[in-house]
Amino acid sequence: MSLVNTHRSCAPIRSLSPASSSISRCAHTSSADHVTCGTPIWIGKGITCICFKRKGTFERVCINLTPVQEDRLRRLKQRMKVYFDGSRIDHQEALRALWYAAYPDQELQALVSDQWKEMGWQGRDPSTDFRGAGFISLENLLFFAKTFSTSFQRLLRKQGGKPAVWEYPFAVAGVNITFMLMQMLDLDVSKPRTFIRSVFLQMLSENEWAFDLLYCVAFVVMDKQWLERNATYMEFNDVLKSTRAQLEKELLMEDVLRIEDMPSYNLLLTLDYRWRTKGRI
Template identity: 30%
Template sequence: MISYLWHYLSSNYFRFWLKWVFRQLTGKCELQRICEGTRDGATRTHRIENSLEHSKCKTLQSAINLNEDEVDKYVADIVKEKKIIVEKDKRFKMNLRICLLQISGYKKLYLDAEDLRKQSYDSENNLHEQQLLELWELLMPHEKLLTRITKQWGDIGFQGDDPKTDFRGMGMLGLTNLLYFSRHYTEEARQLLSHSNHPRIGYSYAIVGINLTEMAYSLLKSGALKSHFYNTVPEFPRMKSFHQFYCYLVYEFDKFWFKEEPESIMQFNQYREKFHDQIKHHLSDPNVALTL
């Protein structure tokens, strides 16, 4: 405990004086030096985020937990706090603004995804029912459902006669992801559904889709998706950004599954983890951008 405390105090003390020395030498604060010396994207935003988190200034610390409409105010407050002469550094405010939008937007995106995940599928909710029926119509345009509760749901990869039971783990986030892919990539979704019905190495399309929602959600929650979003979303990431990443996972998993040629669906967990490891490896690259 004593050694840890000493390390903490000494490292922070050293950091303070190092920043002070560089300020005297360059005439610029750490945020300015990062914005000026680091290219756009994840590398810059990560460094800005780290600088704000370790700052002793409350104005800077609170800048990573703001609403979208507060960004300009915080940029102005930081300029004032750090005594930055913007006429001599004209791009600073714009670059800082982008970083703050990305940092705070990621946090908001996780909260939005969490709200959807916690929202249980309710068969008494007309909107929920409409979304589920739309999913069927998009994937199976030439076949009508005979009844709401039917074995037909197995044709698109649900486990039972009523799909609502399959949404227990991921709630409405699972259905929203499946529906987004089917709406925006309809032909691809139908193609993947056809692949999933392969007689030897097929898989349960909807169940696997919900499983990939859990993967995307866990990566978002852990912060593993930061570099991807910081590189691909220039400002405030929204749920569309999460859905787009999900679409990438679904499409890539299908290719991965058939390339690996597992002996049976019983090996799903083993291959899921292998796929998960591949995605995490891609995401560890600061220049990552996983898009369709």
């Protein structure tokens, strides 16, 4: 990442590959308090320019999106707006698909059943737990189960060691992670307010499943921090905050250009930390 002086502002530019040395400047020269980007200059397929007032922190970000970024952000926002509706056949089928992805050899008795508590839902009807994050939180869980099935099963069943004294409810934790990511990435506003969002949009242009992949990374980071803290259920929000801080730190690393470049992505490929963590063997 490079910082280019543009009079009263700076323009940090993230290249799409380590070999790239392309740098562009924002065209504005205004000294007004509310500066905006000038004519965008595209760098490869990535972000054109990001401007902010230099006061030691990223306070104001304005971004010109590429057509790909605009389209994928629009579709992601549409997913976020869908509430879980137990009367919709496709939502019912998605819920059943999650059950059989989690417990392929166990018959689901009904969509409202005590069986769901085994997965970590608060009651017999999991639909009541989707209110915080909507249908996308179910999609995230299903994506995790199908894309990284081994990691999903190990976290769900707490495999690889003895259970902690206090274990978090798996499914409810997943819904909370979805909501945390939506807040962290500033996806519920029309104008970007954080540099993290700008970085994520570049990743989204490279992979339309970037949000779902980041969700999977967030889940294993949260699990690892839970074990390291030997946390209790009352500390769940603190663990979630530290998880967010770790994700933000990794997303801003200079050599992280895709979700797969994040150091914690490797946790999805091997969950050996569950074997090594003190007190779980």
